[in-house]
Amino acid sequence: MLKNAEFVDKLRSSGLRPTKQRLKICEVLFNREKTFHFTINDLAKNISNQLNEKISLATVYNTVHAFKDKGYLKEISINSDKSYFDTNITNHHHFFDEDTNQLIDCNNEDIEEVRVKKNITEKKIKSVEVLIKVASDNQNQN
């Protein structure tokens, strides 16, 4: 539940100019109790609903990617149709309901910590995330 002035600071501190479009998007994304998942299209619709003025779709894309690059959002890939974004930037896992295309956060208590015993690569591990796909029993997998 941040206020406008706080968003201005947040943006400034990460080198992003606090334009009115970015502030509006901050408000829609971060001025809430709970984190949530969204697609670009969700967000664009959401904005044009609760707003008289519209924000260009290109700007929504630019802003979401800028926020992601700054670490304010995470991108989550479930299928190749579209990207999901997450305002919960902590390390966490997901359930994905294949019937409804709904993405649900796992509480850390729901899954035992994943232990990587051996990193086969030479490189640094950036994230370890579990995706649990669920569906009605009569559904075919994947």
Add this chain to the structure above:
Amino acid sequence: MLKNAEFVDKLRSSGLRPTKQRLKICEVLFNREKTFHFTINDLAKNISNQLNEKISLATVYNTVHAFKDKGYLKEISINSDKSYFDTNITNHHHFFDEDTNQLIDCNNEDIEEVRVKKNITEKKIKSVEVLIKVASDNQNQN
């Protein structure tokens, strides 16, 4: 290392007509020692290289999806740009190298079994998969 006649049986037994395109794709995908990951585009290029005749891109899409539906392939979503497919249909996890966009199988010994303590949904769990993203240290996450 299956032979043509075996592919014919395999296709027949799953209700797919063993057309020459499907058999060629079987050969490219399954006539190997090791499983591997590919994109539709990889596969299409691969085919047109080692083949005088071409297979239409639409047919490659159709066939790959048919094989996936029959359980001969798995689809893996790393990013929303394109789909990766996997000839390794066993339950397994992946490393993804963000620098090179390479997908690497985890051996089951590399990760401790993931235990889902609580299924928050009412539905049946279809899959539980871990994706470990790696990159050079100076790379930015996600």
Add this chain to the structure above:
DNA sequence: AGTCTACATTATAATTATTCTAAACTGTTG
């Protein structure tokens, strides 16, 4: 407060992965 400049926004076009369409073709069955 006015000017300047780099950064942002916008409408629109371009790109890319994927799916659709409808006509031509072919594997199978009788």
Add this chain to the structure above:
DNA sequence: CAACAGTTTAGAATAATTATAATGTAGACT
């Protein structure tokens, strides 16, 4: 071999995303 259903195909259509290039504006410096 004839007939039919399933398959392939080229090309068009769709949809998500990115690029372009003209216009606008936040912030700095007078």
